Amino acid sequence: MNPYDPKTIEEKWLAKWEADRLFQGTAKTLSKSEKEKFYALFAFAYPSGSGLHVGHVESKTALDILVRFLRMNGKDAFFPVGWDAFGLPAENYAIKTGIHPSVTTKNAITTFRRQIKRLGISYDWDTETATCHPEYYKWTQWIFVQLFKAGLAYRDKGWVNWCPQDKTVLANEQVVNGECERCGSKVIQKELEQWKIRITSYQDELLSGLNQVDWPKATKTQQENWIGKSEGALVKFQNGDTSVNLECFTTRLDTIYGVTFVVISPEKFKEYGLIDQVEEKHKDSVNTYLDASFHKTEEQRRVGEKNKTGVDTHIKLVNPLTKEEIPLWIADYVLGGYGTGVVMGVPSLDDRDGSFAKKFELPIKEIETLSQKEVDNLLKTHSEVFSKATTYKLRDWLISRQRYWGAPIPMVFCEKCGWQAVPEEQLPVMLPELEDFTPTDDGKSPIEKAPDSWKYTTCPECGGKAKREVDTMDTFVDSSWYFLRYASRNEKDQIFDKKLTEKLLPVDLYLIGPEHIVLHLLYARFFTKFLRDQGYLSFDEPFMKMRHQGMILGPDGKKMSKSKGNVINPDEIVEKFGADALRVYEMFMGPLEGDKAWDTNSLVGIYRFLRRVHDLVLSSTQDKSTPKTVRKKLHLTIQKLSEDIPKLKFNTSIASMMECVNLWETENSMSHEDVKLFVQILAPFAPFLAEDLWHELGEKNSIHLSSWPVTNKHILIEDEVEIVVQVNGKLRTRFMIAKDASKAEIEKQALALFDIAAKKVIVIPGKLVNIVV
Numbered sequence: 166m167n168p169y170d171p172k173t174i175e176e177k178w179l180a181k182w183e184a185d186r187l188f189q190g191t192a193k194t195l196s197k198s199e200k201e202k203f204y205a206l207f208a209f210a211y212p213s214g215s216g217l218h219v220g221h222v223e224s225k226t227a228l229d230i231l232v233r234f235l236r237m238n239g240k241d242a243f244f245p246v247g248w249d250a251f252g253l254p255a256e257n258y259a260i261k262t263g264i265h266p267s268v269t270t271k272n273a274i275t276t277f278r279r280q281i282k283r284l285g286i287s288y289d290w291d292t293e294t295a296t297c298h299p300e301y302y303k304w305t306q307w308i309f310v311q312l313f314k315a316g317l318a319y320r321d322k323g324w325v326n327w328c329p330q331d332k333t334v335l336a337n338e339q340v341v342n343g344e345c346e347r348c349g350s351k352v353i354q355k356e357l358e359q360w361k362i363r364i365t366s367y368q369d370e371l372l373s374g375l376n377q378v379d380w381p382k383a384t385k386t387q388q389e390n391w392i393g394k395s396e397g398a399l400v401k402f403q404n405g406d407t408s409v410n411l412e413c414f415t416t417r418l419d420t421i422y423g424v425t426f427v428v429i430s431p432e433k434f435k436e437y438g439l440i441d442q443v444e445e446k447h448k449d450s451v452n453t454y455l456d457a458s459f460h461k462t463e464e465q466r467r468v469g470e471k472n473k474t475g476v477d478t479h480i481k482l483v484n485p486l487t488k489e490e491i492p493l494w495i496a497d498y499v500l501g502g503y504g505t506g507v508v509m510g511v512p513s514l515d516d517r518d519g520s521f522a523k524k525f526e527l528p529i530k531e532i533e534t535l536s537q538k539e540v541d542n543l544l545k546t547h548s549e550v551f552s553k554a555t556t557y558k559l560r561d562w563l564i565s566r567q568r569y570w571g572a573p574i575p576m577v578f579c580e581k582c583g584w585q586a587v588p589e590e591q592l593p594v595m596l597p598e599l600e601d602f603t604p605t606d607d608g609k610s611p612i613e614k615a616p617d618s619w620k621y622t623t624c625p626e627c628g629g630k631a632k633r634e635v636d637t638m639d640t641f642v643d644s645s646w647y648f649l650r651y652a653s654r655n656e657k658d659q660i661f662d663k664k665l666t667e668k669l670l671p672v673d674l675y676l677i678g679p680e681h682i683v684l685h686l687l688y689a690r691f692f693t694k695f696l697r698d699q700g701y702l703s704f705d706e707p708f709m710k711m712r713h714q715g716m717i718l719g720p721d722g723k724k725m726s727k728s729k730g731n732v733i734n735p736d737e738i739v740e741k742f743g744a745d746a747l748r749v750y751e752m753f754m755g756p757l758e759g760d761k762a763w764d765t766n767s768l769v770g771i772y773r774f775l776r777r778v779h780d781l782v783l784s785s786t787q788d789k790s791t792p793k794t795v796r797k798k799l800h801l802t803i804q805k806l807s808e809d810i811p812k813l814k815f816n817t818s819i820a821s822m823m824e825c826v827n828l829w830e831t832e833n834s835m836s837h838e839d840v841k842l843f844v845q846i847l848a849p850f851a852p853f854l855a856e857d858l859w860h861e862l863g864e865k866n867s868i869h870l871s872s873w874p875v876t877n878k879h880i881l882i883e884d885e886v887e888i889v890v891q892v893n894g895k896l897r898t899r900f901m902i903a904k905d906a907s908k909a910e911i912e913k914q915a916l917a918l919f920d921i922a923a924k925k926v927i928v929i930p931g932k933l934v935n936i937v938v
């Protein structure tokens with residue numbers, strides 16, 4: 166018998182599966198199949214230069230096990246793969262080294278692909294796509310053009326992070342503690358004209374659609390909070406001669422008698438030109454305050470909540486109900502983009518107003534709040550000042566990026582005709598080849614440095630000269646529709662194959678980490694709804710079910726990171742113990758959704774377990790009969806796995822396979838048919854070893870094309886029970902005995918299993934024997 170040699174086994178079967186194209190080209194077969202489909206989606210991955218880490222192994226393996234199980238159960242699984250390949254790391258690396266992002270990205274993808282294949286992840290590689298390929302971003306641009314045509318993409322002034330030193334716009338992730346990640350200067354806010362997408366026009370459906378999907382509750386709540394629907398009222402405040410006219414949004418109209426001041430956000434104060442209403446002698450202090458707050462990021466303004474700042478405009482407004490005169494202040498704890506950007510201050514009941522009033526010695530008025538009836542009455546009798554209103558926290562989506570490594574926004578500007586979409590037959594607008602990736606001095610995209618032959622074109626409207634947009638799209642745009650393209654990966658002339666899309670979508674299970682997903686999910690849901698309304702899709706929600714995997718932590722229980730030196734490299738583990746051991750180990754670490762610390766000893770334990778299975782199977786050369794206890798255990802295990810795998814409960818599945826192997830080893834007897842059953846249920850977990858043993862047992866076709874074993878219910882309902890045998894409280898073995906066996910009979914059978922002198926024997930009928938020695 167050959168000793169267990171995972172490297173040889175795994176490399177052999179990897180090559181064979183590749184040659185046989187096992188599970189490749191499924192989109193085509195699935196379009197013709199009558200079987201039930203299952204679309205398993207794994208989160209789009211950024212091909213980082215550091216390669217696959219053990220966290221990727223966990224989630225990919227989990228989905229792979231499920232998919233293999235479903236295939237063996239007669240389902241048509243669609244398991245595609247691709248790369249979220251545009252983005253900052255490759256671009257920043259290019260700025261440092263001069264190596265073009267397409268080169269580093271291509272290399273990273275090559276590494277990822279090799280590593281993933283080596284793990285036995287049964288992706289359909291025919292679906293493979295990458296957002297940086299023109300054949301992909303052609304359609305990203307096409308979607309943008311459809312949004313523009315539908316009036317959902319527009320130019321608007323937007324506040325962006327701006328580094329005054331580097332003279333560039335920074336993405337949020339490039340701002341660390343209010344400072345530029347590159348040079349450390351204080352980041353300010355600057356208002357620039359940018360492309361925005363009108364996601365707010367879908368806000369109500371983005372809320373109600375959540376009722377259609379099976380997602381973790383916390384993830385749904387994140388969507389709801391981000392959209393932030395809030396129902397309340399608008400209240401009008403004016404000054405004596407009505408030259409100042411402001412509306413406040415409040416969710417507490419019942420506190421109207423407690424209002425002692427009104428606060429306006431710096432942005433709205435500026436937008437309404439209210440500086441003209443400020444007395445000359447107060448203009449300086451007001452302008453100084455406005456200037457200071459425009460230099461703060463929203464983050465800094467929130468952090469500054471505790472130590473509120475503000476300035477008195479010395480403008481007096483009138484409480485529309487009590488007719489009392491109250492002051493108008495400017496303060497940056499009031500956000501310009503929420504509600505109306507103006508707030509009625511109720512310091513006796515609202516904490517934030519309270520601390521603001523104390524700091525600036527504004528009056529605080531204790532009041533009785535109004536009843537719902539009184540509020541309703543106010544809305545009726547004073548409809549000229551009070552009206553019902555709903556606001557949302559959700560803002561339109563700012564997609565312009567002054568960066569190189571992204572999809573060019575397919576728009577041109579003509580002096581005569583304004584902004585025009587690039588005609589669809591001219592797509593894709595290719596990303597120009599550049600050597601210098603740094604943004605220009607005035608913060609324009611590096612693409613501004615492209616040759617004139619790229620930058621200038623003809624206006625599709627008048628045929629005159631037009632200049633191309635040099636900004637690229639936020640990479641969130643790329644990843645908002647990748648799961649749709651997978652099905653139509655081989656379409657050249659259309660974004661979607663209608664039949665395939667009908668057949669394969671929506672996604673049945675989306676496995677994605679719980680972090681940083683709010684926006685991705687929101688945007689993907691929005692794109693789905695938009696494309697549905699354009700007639701390309703016939704479903705409302707893209708991801709019917711979603712689950713999150715936990716994190717694999719370092720051996721020290723901390724998040725793995727290079728600086729802490731606690732990173733485990735999957736390549737090294739595969740080399741030493743094999744991909745099967747790595748897969749089974751990671752699934753055995755604990756429940757999928759929990760965080761788990763790496764433990765090399767347990768990994769070695771799993772390796773030994775697989776080696777035992779290998780040796781057991783290869784040593785069962787004779788077709789022996791299966792003892793009743795083993796038979797029952799085997800079918801209990803089949804039953805357990807059949808129930809647990811669809812629930813993604815892999816650690817419990819593996820534990821029961823181990824119990825089964827323990828008993829099998831003790832009895833050292835199993836029929837060939839039963840050995841095969843065991844190897845089959847091991848196949849989704851350890852696909853290489855199972856395939857090898859299957860062939861050793863004389864089978865010709867791939868085990869992964871075989872049918873999942875059926876639990877024999879008759880075996881399970883026999884009048885026997887399983888007794889666990891412990892020695893000094895430690896589990897040693899188990900045996901089957903008649904349900905009504907007496908204590909003495911149970912004890913006798915247990916003692917016969919061991920050659921030991923028992924001090925004491927504790928018997929719990931129907932359950933357990935503990936032998937104390």
Ligand code: ANZ
Nearest residue numbers: 395414415416417420499500503504506508511514515
């Ligand atoms: C008076 C009041 C009295 C308020 C009270 C609250 C409690 P949600 O539930 O999040 O919608 N607000 C309105 N616009 C704001 C803005 N742009 N920036 C900061 N705060 C703003 O919160 C609505 C409440 O938040 C509103 O109701 C308003 O304060 C404040 F005892 O009005 B309230």
Ligand code: ZN
Nearest residue numbers: 579582624627
């Ligand atoms: Zn024109």
